[in-house]
Amino acid sequence: MDVQLELLINAVVAGLLLGGFYAAVTAGVSISFGMLDIVNIAHPAFIILGSYVAYIVNIQFGVDPIVISIVMLPAFYLLGTAIYQIYYQSFERRGQESLRGLAFFFGLLFVTEVTLILTFGVDYRYVEASYIGPSLHLGSIDFPLRMLVPCVTALIMFGALQLFVTRSFTGRAIMAVSQDQLALQLMAADPIRIKRIAFGISIATTAIAGALLIIIQPVEPSVGREYIGRVFAICVLGGLGSLPGTLIAAMLLGVMESITATFYGPSWAPAVSFGFLLLTLAFRPAGLFGR
């Protein structure tokens, strides 16, 4: 096969695998921003936290990072509910979410990142697992397992979320609260409790996303910053609150970044997602699949 074409196909495949992972990273923001209207700009910091948790347990006990993250789900969920409680008491109730809510999460982002720097330093950390290294080959197309396994896991998690949101009572209540809080109250469901659960789930996803991240690439505390733009770009592009839209947008962004990195070099990659975000916000804020 022609070298350029082969390069392109591999870039696209890598992009799709990456996109699956990005979908897992963004799923939480789809819930917190898309459905709850909470601009949790600290979301990537929690992902990095998840990465470090997976790292510590993996290094100490050799447990598979994905397994660790599943065990950590309840802890992250509780963290999410606690943060929402503070957010609600301090801001939502007083109707001051815009300026102060943003500043609050910005501060959290910072505190988390700096605490990680102080605890672990700025060296890159990575995990050990049997599938980091080998690749599947289909003709001249490579499927590195360290990308494939996270992608598959991400899609499973994503599918589980979509099922939850469309089939379970709580999940549908979450969708309802994003559309009409008053109606939900009239149906005797407590919107605050629903939102708390939703935000808890949003943070719980970061446990898994963090483990997936550290499988794909080595992690150090400031890696989270690159993801702020990506996450919101995907969320906005996919149409706020639409999980399927988020998945497609994530794939799109993954492929674009992959092609850019392959043909123009990795130093331009951050500009791709952030630039795309800017363009989307400027010209089509409802996203490609907006509600």
Next chain:
Amino acid sequence: MSPLLHVSNISKRFGGFVALDGIELEVQQGERLGLIGPNGSGKSTLVNCICGTLQNEQGEVHFDGAAMDGLAAHQRTHRGLARTFQLPRPFHSMTLADNIRIPMLFTAHKRSGPLHADSVDARCVELLRLVGLHDKARQMPRDLTQVEMRKLELARAVAAEPKLLIADESMAGLSHSEIDDILALLRQLNERGITIILIEHIMSAVMSFSQRLAVLVTGKKIADGKPEDVVRNPEVVRAYLGE
């Protein structure tokens, strides 16, 4: 004489939902028009389209002989269109006097020339006196009762020296005497030459105030005429007034 406000074939959609469907409406200079209809019929959407807060997809709005399309809300206010909001939206970090000062500074001067600092202050107090709030001039909106907030809304709209004032459900939840207060105020404004569109659910108020009545149901205008005729219209009775 050409109408002060001419709304022709206005349509507005939100995604798949048609909020307004081909609305035609005329309001003459000095008229008192009542606009009624069930909740969700599109009354506030219509107001938003007329005033520029929302852009209609189809149709045109003509005000005072000029086309309003493409003009931002503040530009329409400069030309003499003022409105109150269904849920009062005061500037919560400012005193009542300062709330009134904003439209004075940003709109009134466009219509009656540059203002002196002293005359601005005097005019603010005068407007507050008009709605009976002058002794609370230095207080904050959060210290007001519901009625007082509605009055502030009206005073703020009047401060812009409008030719047309749209009062959007200013009386919801008020007592009889409070409703009478607001009606008297609106009548006073009308006598000064301000054309008024009153959007209300309180039929007694609407009937006593309006010279003409229009009815909106699910985005369509189903009646437009003398109040006593409109309330007997069978379609209106079915859709809104009930048995």
Next chain:
Amino acid sequence: MNTIKFTLICLLVGAAVFVGGHLFGVGYLFFAGYTILQFVVLASAWNILGGYCGYVNFGSAAFFGLGAYTTVFFYKFFPLPIPLLIVIAAIVCGVVGFGMGYLTLRLRGAFFAIATLAMAVVLQTLVVNWDYVGGSRGAYIVRDEMIPIFGYSIEYIEYLFLLMMAVSIIAIVISRTIARTQLGFGFASIRDDELAAEATGVPTLRLKLIATTLSGALMGMAGAPFPYYIGYLQPASAFGLEYGVNSIAMPIIGGTTSWVGPLVGALLLGSLQQIATVTISSAVNLLIVGLLLVAFVVIAPNGLVGLVQERLKAWRRK
């Protein structure tokens, strides 16, 4: 007190501080003081858009870095005296601020904030890839030891300190003047309720564009002398997130509704950070900033100035 009197008082205070420092000859104070004054400018500039108008800008680092790199560009292309560079940076960053505003100000507050962050990263990426100004390798700026001013010869750092003092005074005077004029009223109405502001005749887009342009220009002015201060400039340090955090933390901690808040926040927090950096480490000082930001935002939303005002009100009622 009218603006001219206020400006004169600021100039006097500034001169006194400078002369005092010069006479006592503690060199480090000028280095620390420069940084603190830089934050006075950044905090005041941020507050014009953030505190007065209610639009949170996460991208302060972008304008600061852009100002710094404008200087680097001219250093390599055609060296100019720093005061002129400050003016050029103001123009460049003002234009960029206007452009950014035009693209993003139609968005809801949250989207706007994210867009500013995106812009900061895009700008940083562009600079990192621009080899003429050194790219990721960085750029060296050589400066003189001493510089003649009005016949005296002073240390270069003192010169930089004077310049930043001048820019600080400009920033404070502008902040204060805005708050006392019609423009300030307009900004406040936008912050309180933009929809109602627009309906009462406030030209919200135009005012917001003024705010972003002014804010951007001032931040650029803060960044312009930075390459000369630091000697070796890298994109990571010019566009560092600490500028973004501090620009937000200082006004919020000080108090966002007046021009005093950012000044108080910058002086206090800036000094605290200098002390922390020297005694503990620079990472810890950022942690302190983050924690204080979260604490103040949750507990004391009107900042220190707000707390003082409440104390005064309670005391007056007695």
